[in-house]
Structure formats: C-alpha cells, structure tokens
Amino acid sequence: xxxxxxxVCCSCGRIGKLICEQCFSSIELTxxxxxxxCGEPISTGGLCVxxxxxxxxxxxxxxxxxxSGPLRDAVISLKYQRNIGLGDFFSSPLSDIVLKExxxxxxxxxxxxxxxRKRERxxxxxxxxxxxxxxxxxxxxxxxxxxxxxxxxxxVGLNLKQRRLNMKDAFxxxxxxxxxxxxxxxxxVATTGATLDACAKALKEAGCQExxxxxLAKTIxxxxxxxx
Numbered sequence: 374x375x376x377x378x379x380x381v382c383c384s385c386g387r388i389g390k391l392i393c394e395q396c397f398s399s400i401e402l403t404x405x406x407x408x409x410x411c412g413e414p415i416s417t418g419g420l421c422v423x424x425x426x427x428x429x430x431x432x433x434x435x436x437x438x439x440x441s442g443p444l445r446d447a448v449i450s451l452k453y454q455r456n457i458g459l460g461d462f463f464s465s466p467l468s469d470i471v472l473k474e475x476x477x478x479x480x481x482x483x484x485x486x487x488x489x490r491k492r493e494r495x496x497x498x499x500x501x502x503x504x505x506x507x508x509x510x511x512x513x514x515x516x517x518x519x520x521x522x523x524x525x526x527x528x529v530g531l532n533l534k535q536r537r538l539n540m541k542d543a544f545x546x547x548x549x550x551x552x553x554x555x556x557x558x559x560x561x562v563a564t565t566g567a568t569l570d571a572c573a574k575a576l577k578e579a580g581c582q583e584x585x586x587x588x589l590a591k592t593i594x595x596x597x598x599x600x601x
Contacts, residue, residue, distance in 0.1 A: 383450035383459065384443035391462045396443035403436050403591060411566045412436055412591055429566060430573035431558070431584045435470050436591035437463065440562055444590050448561055451589075452498045463589055464505035467559075471510060476585045477555055481507040481514045484560040484572055485521040485544070502589060503559035518556060519546045519575055528568065536564075540571035546579025555583045563588040 382393040407414055408421035412434045415421050438444045447463070450456040471478065483499035491497055500516060507514035523543045528536050558572055563586070573584040 380458070383454075383456055384446040391456065391458050392443060392447060396446075399442060400438045400444045401441060402438045410434070412563065413566075414439075414593060423565075429570040430577050431566075431569060431586045433474070433476075434563060434566055434569060434586040434588070435474060436563055436588045437466055437470065438590060440590040440592040448590050451501065452494075452561060455495070457496065457501050460501035461505045463502065464509050467502065467587060467589065468506050468509040470587060471506070471557065471585075474585075476557065478510070478512050478557045478585065479554045480518060480551070481510075481512050481557045481559065482516060482518040484558060484568060485516070485519060487521060487524060489524070499560045502561060506557075506559060506587075512557075515550065517547055518551050519544050519558075519572055519579075528564065536567035537570075540567050542571075543568075544572045544575035546576040546581060548579045551576055552580035553582050555585070556581055558584060558586045560586070560588045562590045562592060564592045 379388045380391050381388055382396055383391060384396040385393060387393045387395075403412060403414075406416065406418065408424055409418065410420055410424040410433060411429055413421045413423070440448065447459055451459045481503055483497060483503040486494070486497040486499065497516075504514050521543055522545045525539050525543050528539060556576055558569060558576075560569060563569060566586070569586045569588075573586065576584050
C-alpha cells in the first residue's frame with residue numbers, strides 16, 4: 374500500500390513518512406522549565422500562578438511538544454484531514470512519556486468529543502491517539518469511563534474564566550468502571566487545561582483515585598496565566 378500510495382509528510386509534503394525525519398526533529402519538545410502540575414511554560418521550576426491559586430483535579434499533565442510548526446501541522450492533519458495514521462505514529466513518543474514519568478496507570482481513556490462534531494468528523498481524534506498508546510503499554514482502553522453530558526461551545530477565543538465556565542459539569546464519570554482506579558486521559562491539545570480539568574473532576578467525583586493527563590501538543594498559555 375505504501376508503494377501504491379506512499380505516505381506524505383503532513384508538514385512539508387515530502388514523500389516517505391507521515392512526518393519526515395527533518396520535520397519531526399524540528400518539533401519543539403516541552404522542557405523542564407514547566408509547571409510541575411499543568412505543564413505551562415514558566416521561567417523557573419515549581420508551580421505556575423494558576424495552579425498555586427487553584428490546583429487542577431488531575432495529578433499531572435504532560436505534552437510531547439508545543440503547538441507550533443510541524444506539531445501544529447500534525448494536529449490539524451489528524452483533526453481535520455482524516456490523517457488517522459498519525460495516532461500510531463505518535464504512540465511511541467507519547468508512551469515513552471508515561472514510562473519516563475513512571476505513572477502507574479490502570480485504565481486509559483480519551484476526552485469525549487461533542488456528539489455533533491463526532492458525527493461530522495466521523496471519529497474522535499483524542500481516541501485515535503489514545504488507543505495505540507494503550508496497546509503499546511498493555512493497558513486497557515475504554516471509551517466508557519467518562520461521558521460528555523453537556524453540549525459546549527468551542528473553546529477558541531475564550532479566556533481562562535470563560536473556558537472553565539464553558540466546561541463546567543460537561544462530563545460525568547462511570548463509578549462502576551473508575552472507582553479506586555488510576556486513569557490516564559488523552560487529548561490532542563492542551564491550552565489552559567480547562568477541558569482536561571473538568572474531565573478529571575468528573576472522574577474523581579465518580580470515585581477515581583488519581584488522574585493523569587497526556588496530550589500531543591501544548592499551546593503557550595493565555596495572558597491571564599502569568600507565571601511566577
């Protein structure tokens with residue numbers, strides 16, 4: 374199939390791989406100068422102002438790289454151009470993050486997509502990322518751990534307060550499946566972490582012991598999250 378329809382780099386268009394080696398090597402990976410809780414870039418170690426003032430419900434959020442350049446192109450290609458092979462492509466480096474962090478995960482799930490958007494798109498891009506990670510780590514995946522129970526508007530253009538309000542009570546955890554479990558929640562992009570936090574809150578309220586979050590990309594935070 375690759376001979377008949379060779380893969381094309383989603384960033385530069387070079388034939389051969391879904392992301393060529395040159396583009397992959399130019400991805401700006403997240404570094405150590407991040408908030409130890411939400412992963413927001415800060416000038417020093419420790420907690421960012423936002424996490425100091427209001428700790429998120431998840432234990433930790435990690436991302437592969439920043440939402441720019443080839444990684445931004447990859448997210449857009451996965452999300453809007455049905456380039457679902459990118460889920461397998463990124464499963465190795467994302468799985469390596471879990472192993473490096475030594476998270477003791479028992480179940481893996483993905484942020485549930487708005488039902489209207491899922492019908493339009495035909496798939497949930499977060500689930501496309503999460504399933505191959507689960508296979509690599511030999512950890513069960515389930516899309517039934519948490520459900521989206523409220524329709525929400527797009528988070529684009531909203532500030533932190535508006536994002537939190539938009540996602541309030543948007544999710545509901547399944548107590549029968551999550552009670553006393555440590556769960557990994559996967560999504561494509563984290564901006565302020567409001568969506569992941571709302572999902573983690575629902576899981577914790579359903580009896581989940583601990584929630585860790587993993588995303589492909591992390592945007593540079595909003596101006597109301599000045600770190601210190």
